[in-house]
Amino acid sequence: MPTDTKTATNSIVDALNWRYATKKFDPSKKISASDWQVLEDALQLSPSSYGLQPYKFIVVTDQKVKDELVAACWNQAQVAQCSHFVIFARKNEVNAETVDQYIDLIAKTRDVPVDALKPVHDMVNGFVTGATPEKLAEWTARQTYIALGNLMTVAATLEIDNCPMEGIVVPEIDRILKLNEKGCTSVVACALGYRAADDKYATLTKVRFPKDELFINI
Amino acid sequence: MPTDTKTATNSIVDALNWRYATKKFDPSKKISASDWQVLEDALQLSPSSYGLQPYKFIVVTDQKVKDELVAACWNQAQVAQCSHFVIFARKNEVNAETVDQYIDLIAKTRDVPVDALKPVHDMVNGFVTGATPEKLAEWTARQTYIALGNLMTVAATLEIDNCPMEGIVVPEIDRILKLNEKGCTSVVACALGYRAADDKYATLTKVRFPKDELFINI
Numbered sequence A, B: 001m002p003t004d005t006k007t008a009t010n011s012i013v014d015a016l017n018w019r020y021a022t023k024k025f026d027p028s029k030k031i032s033a034s035d036w037q038v039l040e041d042a043l044q045l046s047p048s049s050y051g052l053q054p055y056k057f058i059v060v061t062d063q064k065v066k067d068e069l070v071a072a073c074w075n076q077a078q079v080a081q082c083s084h085f086v087i088f089a090r091k092n093e094v095n096a097e098t099v100d101q102y103i104d105l106i107a108k109t110r111d112v113p114v115d116a117l118k119p120v121h122d123m124v125n126g127f128v129t130g131a132t133p134e135k136l137a138e139w140t141a142r143q144t145y146i147a148l149g150n151l152m153t154v155a156a157t158l159e160i161d162n163c164p165m166e167g168i169v170v171p172e173i174d175r176i177l178k179l180n181e182k183g184c185t186s187v188v189a190c191a192l193g194y195r196a197a198d199d200k201y202a203t204l205t206k207v208r209f210p211k212d213e214l215f216i217n218i
Helices: A005-018 A031-047 A065-071 A096-110 A113-132 A133-157 A170-176 B005-018 B033-045 B062-072 B096-110 B114-130 B133-157 B168-177
Strands: A053-059 A086-093 A161-165 A183-192 A215-217 B055-060 B083-091 B161-165 B184-193 B215-217
Touching: A005 B033, A005 B133, A031 A086, A031 A133, A053 A133, A065 A170, A065 B005, A065 B184, A086 A133, A096 A113, A133 A161, A133 A183, A133 B005, A133 B133, A170 A183, A183 B005, B005 B062, B005 B133, B033 B083, B033 B133, B055 B062, B055 B133, B055 B184, B062 B168, B083 B133, B096 B114, B133 B161, B133 B184, B168 B184
Parallel strands: A053 B215, A215 B055
Antiparallel strands: A053 A086, A086 A183, A161 A183, B055 B083, B083 B184, B161 B184
């Protein structure tokens, strides 16, 4: 943990101001293995509802696959240019079995008997088995957005550029990456890497509503 | 920006490991004005689709109102104990007028004529006016999850504890805070403050799926 709050304070806001939705990446610049490990850790550590982590992160670095994905991402060139292209996918099956697996994971991680986790099991299971498939799919999709928000912020602190992408053709992405066979469906994506020196969007003033329009203080 | 990537690297992962869904806050500890400003800045700087920011952040520090909200949050005591309770609300109206306001904001911020922004206008407007009300509401709700993910990460870097909450009774929250009159609907919430010394959840090992289950590398 940073011990000097003041330094952390300045650097995190600076990082968020530095960040922008990168429109043009420098394809020659790749994220180092050590930096990528930080981003992987961050994704793994993302909070999710009940801690259920009902998603998978598909990380594409293979250039041929990135090239193939461009058309499935509304022809956004960043997909091919970036260093790491991450697709956030929701698990198709979120059910009683998923909950059992999760409870087993808690038991194993914390070295407690499964029986002791019955209250947690019942709470999560009640939610999962009580929701309609549509609601569950949407709930699962929302969890990936927490991870997306977390990832973009952490990347910014490492001066790693990124561009989130909702503009993806889900069935096409799923077909190319064989996601259905892997039990998941793509939701949203994020290209990561380093801005091209001539990305004119890098120098534009950030557009945000003033705080008095964005916040209601009670 | 942090110039020493190595330091940033360690501290951000440490912060995410330090963070947990706080179950018990110390009600005597309040977030300082300077730290809160960082969190406000972070929320304001959150990325959103098209940059449209179709949300409002309701920040409750009034103890009476926090107390009243507890019952509307499945009786979770953190609502009353925490320093700042943030409700992420989606704007009810996202339409051609919203897009016009946003385009005006871009024009003003970047000092460019509105006419020059026609391509952006048409793209955003096409999406907004082409989506069903249900899809638009869900899309708007998802944007608040990016801000939630960003907020939790930034708070962790400042050693500010937090607990996200999907367990809210939306109509009750909206009634108490008069959100419909303010043109928005609650989606998700987050309690922020400082953990109580005796919150037993603080010391539990974090439960995460191993990377080979969470990631698919291509």
